[in-house]
Amino acid sequence: QLVLTQSPSASASLGASVKLTCTLSSGHSNYAIAWHQQQPEKGPRYLMKLNSDGSHFRGDGIPDRFSGSSSGAERYLTISSLQSEDEADYYCQTWGTDIVVFGGGTKLTVL
Amino acid sequence: QVQVVESGGGVVQPGRSLRLSCAASGFTFSTYAMHWVRQAPGKGLEWVAAISYDGSYKYYADSVKGRFTISRDDSKNTLFLQMNSLRVEDTAVYYCARDLGLISFYFDYWGQGTLVTVSS
Numbered sequence: 001q002l003v004l005t006q007s008p009s010a011s012a013s014l015g016a017s018v019k020l021t022c023t024l025s026s027g028h029s030n031y032a033i034a035w036h037q038q039q040p041e042k043g044p045r046y047l048m049k050l051n052s053d054g055s056h057f058r059g060d061g062i063p064d065r066f067s068g069s070s071s072g073a074e075r076y077l078t079i080s081s082l083q084s085e086d087e088a089d090y091y092c093q094t095w096g097t098d099i100v101v102f103g104g105g106t107k108l109t110v111l
Numbered sequence: 112q113v114q115v116v117e118s119g120g121g122v123v124q125p126g127r128s129l130r131l132s133c134a135a136s137g138f139t140f141s142t143y144a145m146h147w148v149r150q151a152p153g154k155g156l157e158w159v160a161a162i163s164y165d166g167s168y169k170y171y172a173d174s175v176k177g178r179f180t181i182s183r184d185d186s187k188n189t190l191f192l193q194m195n196s197l198r199v200e201d202t203a204v205y206y207c208a209r210d211l212g213l214i215s216f217y218f219d220y221w222g223q224g225t226l227v228t229v230s231s
Contacts, residue, residue: 034218036156043221043223045221060113093217099158099172104155105156
């Protein structure tokens with residue numbers, strides 16, 4: 001069964017970097033994913049598509065402070081030079097046989 | 112610029128129906144697949160349904176299969192979600208999202224959502 005696992009929460013200081021993790025279930029380590037950001041009381045925003053080889057393609061207007069990388073079944077989102085507006089929920093997402101799967105989301109707090 | 116704007120949400124009793132709309136602009140609507148995704152209060156995102164760029168393929172989450180129908184009107188650049196036999200657990204903000212292409216199951220633009228409340 002295709003499942004994406006994310007830590008419920010993360011925190012980092014203003015101006016620092018943070019690395020969020022999304023783990024693909026066993027047997028799905030070659031899957032690509034997408035990362036989406038959801039700021040409080042807003043609709044989600046597409047950040048990037050991330051392939052198993054670590055190549056990633058940011059959405060329109062997404063700054064290069066947001067980058068992606070991969071290792072085995074792990075997919076990472078790194079945010080550098082953290083800003084207050086980066087405080088949000090971050091969801092990873094992929095798809096299987098005619099269905100779409102979301103991770104449970106990571107709530108990022110900027111200290 | 113690319114925009115998708117949902118409408119049609121509201122309060123409805125269990126067992127009744129509701130039709131959501133999503134007006135698209137800023138891109139050639141007929142060349143993109145489209146999706147509905149929902150978010151229950153305080154919960155994460157849940158994909159609901161997808162329709163291919165030409166409407167020939169439709170996909171549904173098990174939780175809504177047989178009750179919800181996705182459709183599109185390319186002449187009006189509008190996506191629809193017909194929701195029948197609504198349940199309390201269908202209460203959520205419903206988002207319209209554009210696919211990356213013909214049907215890739217990734218989304219690159221989202222709307223602001225419309226709230227559906229199912230309650231007696």
